[in-house]
Amino acid sequence: MSASLEKGVRVLKEMIDAPIASYFNSCVHCGICAEACLFYTETGNPKYTPIHKLEPMRRLYEQEYTFLGRLAKMVGLSKPVTDAELGEWQELVYNSCTLCGRCSAVCPVGNDIAYMVRKMREGMSASGHSPDGLKGAVTRTVNIGSPMGIKLPAVKAQMKHVEADYGMTIPLDMEGAEYLVMLSSMEIINFPEYLGAIAKIMRQAGKTWTLCSEAFEATNAGMQIGNSDLARVIVKRIVDGAEKLKVKTVISPECGHAYTALRWEGANLVGKPFSFKVQHIVEVLEEFRLAGLLKTEGMETDRLTFHDPCQLARRGGVIEPQRNLLKMVAKDFHEMPDAGFMNWCCGGGGGASAIEEGEELRLEAFKRKKSQLDAVKPKRLVTACANCRIVMEEGLEHYQMNLPIVGLTEMIAEHIPDPVDSK
Amino acid sequence: MDHLQLLTWARGPGLDLSLGVLVLGVIWRLIEIYGLGRKQDLSAPRDVAGASGWNTIIRRSVPPPGMFKTSPVSYMGGYIFHIGLAIVVFLFAPHIKLVQGVLGLAWPGLPSQMVDFVTVVTMAAMIVVLFDRINKPVKRYLSTFGDWFTWALTFIPLLSGWMAVHHLLVPYTLMLAIHILSVELLLICLPFTKLFHAFTVFGSRWYNGAINGHKGVPV
Amino acid sequence: MKSRHPQQPGTEFSVPGTVGEGLARHGVSRRAFLKFCTVMTSMLALPPSMAPAMAAAIAATRRQSVIWLSFQECTGCTEAITRSHSPTLENLIFDLISLDYHHTLQAASGEAAEHAREQAMKDNAGKYLLIVDGSIPMANPGYSTIAGISNYDMLVDSAKGAAAIVAVGTCATYGGLPKANPNPTGAVSVADIIKDKPIINIPGCPPIPVVMTGVLAHFLTFGTIPELDGLGRPKVFYGETIHDRCYRRPFYDQGKFAKTFDDEAARRGWCLFELGCKGPVTYNACATTKWNDGTSFPIQSGHGCIGCSEPNFWDAGGFYKALSMPANPLKVGAGVAAAGAAAGVVVTFLNRGKKGAAKAAHETTTLNDLEQ
Structure with a gap:
């Protein structure tokens, strides 16, 4: 129960780096990012303009990291960021941003706005202004193992179904397998076909693969809520699992953000390069196709x-x-x-x-x-x-x-x- | 102080002062911004041709697919204004002489009638862009004092320069002095307003290109 | 000032003491005089119908008493006005006036000369025209004196009874060369000292002779001073820049510039802007009236305008430096660059310290820490 404005501001101060400083200094308020954002195009509400979603962080940047901004704050020309303001921004930073990065792809001055929203969420979560739905998801992932509250027995039950349907054994905790296959809760509950599909594909390709009983969940609600400390706890399980089973490649399931969490953020969260490769299942399939294994x-x-x-x-x-x-x-x-x-x-x-x-x-x-x-x-x-x-x-x-x-x-x-x- | 004295001050101490503030401000602000540094990306890079900071610096000068029709005024206005401004600033013979005087570099200029035409077009584009800013809900919503201020800061040198050439309103000497002084104000404000994007645009595009290029995405 | 009423035409050449009588004495015919007046009206941009009226007015006028004071000057202005003497009619302008004091031109010297000035001031109190060339030293009255009288005292004294003052040359009008940095004599213009009399400024180093005579003709005709601009100059002569009326202007517009005084472009008569011509900021009539009976003017002779009729032209950044060049070379470059770098490094040092402190104070978030 220790989230506070002070903590949020401190975390934002940690987050602001040269790219963010460069981006804020480059923005000319042209509004083109709005045209790239479906929350603006479909509502017509200018508050959903992507760069506007970062307004508190921009002010904080100026006040903390520019000489003139410090001066402006000292003489009262620039208002300090308040708790109420961050509260107001919660909707903009979470509900109306999917980190899809379309704005980052169109900004004429080259601002990577999604990169900034991701960092802003660090401060938002540290100040207690994150949505309950995500808090619940991250709590379940950390405490139970998956955002939907699925535990290993549920996975095992799923494995049994697939084994029965396809007549193949699903390897679990097989040391030295080439591939470690990750799942998302969504697939475990709603789309069980995925596991069977993997089994068929791997059998045809003649590759060894395994699930890991300690790390089967690929999704990372810690990254979504924007908290590196919690995201690290979650991703660490996968890293430990992969290292323990000595796999060559970890396969991210059909889940976009799980891929980002593992492929691009993972090594940065744990603070060292991975000893294994991370691939999305689509990349693996493409590799098999090119090798004639599919x-x-x-x-x-x-x-x-x-x-x-x-x-x-x-x-x-x-x-x-x-x-x-x-x-x-x-x-x-x-x-x-x-x-x-x-x-x-x-x-x-x-x-x-x-x-x-x-x-x-x-x-x-x-x-x-x-x-x-x-x-x-x-x-x-x-x-x-x-x-x-x-x-x-x-x-x-x-x-x-x-x-x-x-x-x-x-x-x-x-x-x-x-x-x-x-x- | 009479007109010629004002002009001489603008050409002398005024120019020294404003160029001094510009050089000081630009170096200071660049270090202030880029000195913050960033963390090394520890994830394994994906190498894809065309996905790099340098590529993005160039590529971002062209609207991404489908974007032009969403903001034609911003894009067209932006192109005409930026290219026009570059022509007026760098291809008008007296301006080249100034650069030569300060830096010793010179290149051929354009006939003054052509520069005159480009100036009018550039000013027209700026006015259209200003109306767009007033008119378009998003732009109006985002606009702060700085946006209106820097618009005026950029427009006045164009207008005063054009009026000086055409001997409008006040004697040429005074208008030329106003023109040079307005440019000097622009130079002084450049490092400390959104005009600084003239410098950081390269860094921003580079970072975006490099960060996404690391993932093999040519943005 | 009241305007004079012309007498009946035909009588003015015989009334003793008038200009007309003086002209007749010198064998100037009415016809020749009328021609002079026609030229003057056109120069002053008056309607042609004004020429006979002007002739009548001038001829009927009592010769205007003029006192000419020369202070810190080079006598160039006097030289110029004497060059207008021959052979045209303009030289006769001196017969239109009674030049009661001019220490270069008058025959009298010493006390007699000063006496002439005092006499003229007494006889024509409130009516005489005071012409001044040269600037007035204010740093020390001893820098320039005439008959033991400081320039300042003589100007103030002579101005009291004057109908109007004509400041001739850039020194009298704006301080001129003596006022150039660092202005050792504390030179000032006539208008800096005299505030309660109408002053006509005829700047130039020297002014165009025909402009001096034209302004005098105007004063004699109408008894009023011509319309002046913000710098006290007759608009009719100083309304346009040299650049606007320059015959080389088309080359400027095409971007064709001479780069040196003897290159091919210079020989072809291209624009001298890059060689420092100050035509664009110089308001004068050189390009239209020209000099030496309309023979030529500096730009026509291949040299850029130095802007001699503009205030402080001497300190306007160098005669051979293009107007677009910095007036003084930038000497602060390396210094400000270093200062900028220093400021940037200091701020960065502070920033990094701040960021480091925020990192050091980081408390690892647990699930509980998501709530306030």
Whole structure:
């Protein structure tokens, strides 16, 4: 119970670095970032302009780290940041930002606004101004092991199901396996097909893999709430698991932010480079495809489109592999407008989907995805992020659109022929 | 103080003072900003051609796909204003002489009628951009005193320079003095207002390009 | 000042003591005089119909008593006005006036000369025209005296009974060369001292002779001073810059500049701006009236305008330095760069200390710490 303004300010002072200083000094208030943000475009409310979401941090930067700002604060020209102000900003920093990074991709002066929001959340969480939904998620992840409160027995039950359905054993805690497969709670509860798909793919590729009983949950609510101390606790489990099992590669599941947490933030959180590789499942599949280890048969014939998860594509650099993989199995594939690097967020990334009070805004913002989908009119929507999938399913239901969503890995796996000898 | 004295002051001590503040301010502020440093990124980089800070410095000069039509006034106004300003500042013969006087560098200029035309176009673009700032809810919402102030700070040198050339309102000598003094005010304010983006834009684009380039994303 | 009413035309050349009588005595015909007046009206931008009226007015006028005082000067202004003597009609302007005191030109010397001045002041109290060339030293009255009288005292004394004062040359009008930095004599202009009389400034180093005669003609015709600009100069002669009326202006507009005084561009007569021409900031009539009976003017002879009719032209940053060049070379560059770096380093040092302190004070967040 020690969150306070003072602590928040102190953490923000830790966070502000040269890029942030450069970004604040470069902003000319052109407002182009607003046009890139679905929370602005769909509501028309200028308070959702991305750079505005950082206003308290900007003032703090000037007051603490510039000579003239210190002077202005001393003579009362610049108001100090207050607790009430941070409270007011909570909605802007969490509910209306999914860290999708579209603003960072368009800013004419080159400001990486998403980078700044991520850092601002550190101060927000330290000052006690973070959403209850995320607090709950991070508490469950730290205490129980997963944001949805899933424990190992639930995973084991899932494994049994898959083993029964596919007639394969799911390795657990197998030391020396090449791949450590991570899951997201979403997949454990809602999309159990994923685990079976992995099993089929690995069997065809002839690779060794394993789950880890101490680290099966890939998602990191600590990163979403913006608290490095808690994010570190969560990511450390995976690092320990991977090191203990001596795996070569840890596979991030179909979950955008889990990928960012593990692939890009992980090493920085634990403070040392990883001894293993981290790959998103889509990257692994692409590697298998290129190596001739992934063979499919048959094609999907209905009209398909693909939703790029922001953290995988724009913030993760994986854009072409998913398209190459889709080509293997989809005959009638069509891109949405702005697909790929400039794709629009589902509206629930960066932890936003866990914020109950943000639902109305989220559904409003979903209109952007809806219009993208209306332009293509697909029969099914493919994606590679379980969170995007859930958020979009909610949105589609709200707007009464009948459009099934399917995971890419799962779709690929469906086209992998059963080995002759297993029958 | 008469007009010629004012002009001579502007060309002499005024110029010394303003250039002095500019050089001092720019170096100070650059160190102040970039001296904060940043942590080394410990994650394994993904190497992708075209994903680097230097690439982004260039690439960000062009609107990303689909963005132009969302803010045509900002983009067009921005292009015309920045390019026009560069032409007027760096290709008008007397301005080149000034640079030559201070730095010893010289290059060919443009005929003054052409510079005159560009000045008018640049001023028109600035006025359009100003109206856009008043008109567009987002821009109006974001705007602070600094935005209006720096607009005026940039516009007055253009207007006074143009009026001096055309002998409007007050005698040429006085208008030329006003023109030079307004530029000097601009130089003095540059390091301490949003005009400093003229310098930090390169650092900001570089950081964005480098941070995302580390992930293999050519932003 | 009251304007004079011309008498009937035809009679003015015979009334004793008038200008007309003087002209007749010198064999100047009415026709020639009218021609002079036509030239003057056009120069003064008056309607042509004013020429006969001007002729009538001047001819009927009693020759105007003029006292010419020379202070800290080089006699260049007097030299210039004498150059206007021959062979045109302009030289006869001296017959329009009674030059009662001019210590360079008058025959009398010593006490007799001073006596002439005192006499003229007494006889024409309140009516005489006072012409001054040269600046007035204020640092020490001994820097310049005439007959033991300081310039300041003589000016103040002579100005009392004057109808108007004409300050001739840049020294009298604005302090001129004697006032150039560091102004050792504390030189000031006439207008700096005399505040209660109408003053016409005819600056130039020297002024254009025809401009001096033109202003006198105007005063004699209308009895009023011509319309002046903010610097006390007749607008009719000082309304436009040399640059605006310069025949080399098209080259400026095209960006064609001579780089040295003997390059190909200079030989082709291109613009002298880059060689330091001050034409753009100099208000004078040189480019239109020209000098020596309309023969030429400095720019036509291949040298840039030095701006000699502008206040403080001597200290306006150097004659051969383009207007766009800094008036004084920047000498603070390295110093301010070092100061900027020092300021930046100090602030950075403080910033890093602050950031370090924030880091050191970091308390690892536990779940409980998410709540206030």
